[in-house]
Amino acid sequence: xxxxxxxxxxxxxxxxxxxxxxxxxxxxxxxxxxxxxxxxxxxxxxxxxxxxxxxxxxxxxxxxxxxxxxxxxxxxxxxxxxxxxxxxxxxxxxxxxxxxxxxxxxxxxxxxx
Amino acid sequence: xxxxxxxxxxxxxxxxxxxxxxxxxxxxxxxxxxxxxxxxxxxxxxxxxxxxxxxxxxxxxxxxxxxxxxxxxxxxxxxxxxxxxxxxxxxxxxxxxxxxxxxxxxxxxxxxx
Numbered sequence: 001x002x003x004x005x006x007x008x009x010x011x012x013x014x015x016x017x018x019x020x021x022x023x024x025x026x027x028x029x030x031x032x033x034x035x036x037x038x039x040x041x042x043x044x045x046x047x048x049x050x051x052x053x054x055x056x057x058x059x060x061x062x063x064x065x066x067x068x069x070x071x072x073x074x075x076x077x078x079x080x081x082x083x084x085x086x087x088x089x090x091x092x093x094x095x096x097x098x099x100x101x102x103x104x105x106x107x108x109x110x111x112x113x
Numbered sequence: 114x115x116x117x118x119x120x121x122x123x124x125x126x127x128x129x130x131x132x133x134x135x136x137x138x139x140x141x142x143x144x145x146x147x148x149x150x151x152x153x154x155x156x157x158x159x160x161x162x163x164x165x166x167x168x169x170x171x172x173x174x175x176x177x178x179x180x181x182x183x184x185x186x187x188x189x190x191x192x193x194x195x196x197x198x199x200x201x202x203x204x205x206x207x208x209x210x211x212x213x214x215x216x217x218x219x220x221x222x223x224x225x226x
Binding site for chain 1: 117146148150156157158159160163165204206208212213214215216217218219221
């Protein structure tokens with residue numbers, strides 16, 4: 001297994017456009033997490049899945065954000081009507097059940113112009 | 114609510130020196146886990162060390178060790194014989210019953226030759 005994979009690595013979009021990011025977790029990991037990180041800050045939790053169920057969603061996530069994990073495998077994070085404030089690194093991580101820490105992907109850097 | 118605080122935004126030491134990064138946390142749970150993550154420039158976040166709150170013995174991983182003071186809710190990371198490759202952002206994080214990692218603001222560590 002090659003770890004957590006995120007695509008694309010970079011995305012530049014115009015304000016108002018929709019974007020979608022993909023995350024492929026480690027195959028045997030039940031849990032998948034999305035975080036957002038702005039420059040020089042720690043990652044902020046957005047949402048997480050256990051298998052295909054979305055168990056928690058942060059209040060940071062406005063109605064413009066939606067995430068899915070069909071069949072408990074890969075996940076997508078969609079941002080509709082992007083705003084400049086959405087510019088950030090979007091990190092995906094996965095973990096097995098328990099408290100073993102997460103394995104992170106390399107992230108998708110979004111720039112909204 | 115779970116909170117993690119890193120009070121040192123930046124630190125800089127000479128190669129081969131020992132450096133200690135500070136972290137304090139707040140939690141209402143009795144069972145929780147603490148982590149240090151390293152994020153090199155433009156690279157993905159990797160797990161450095163993990164501590165289980167119910168274990169009194171401090172975790173050690175090669176040159177990395179922690180000083181876990183449960184009563185003080187303090188969790189510092191010591192890096193011995195620092196190397197140029199240790200240059201990175203370091204994030205302290207905790208996880209408890211809600212099972213999502215909560216991160217501190219990070220400490221930017223620079224190892225100088």
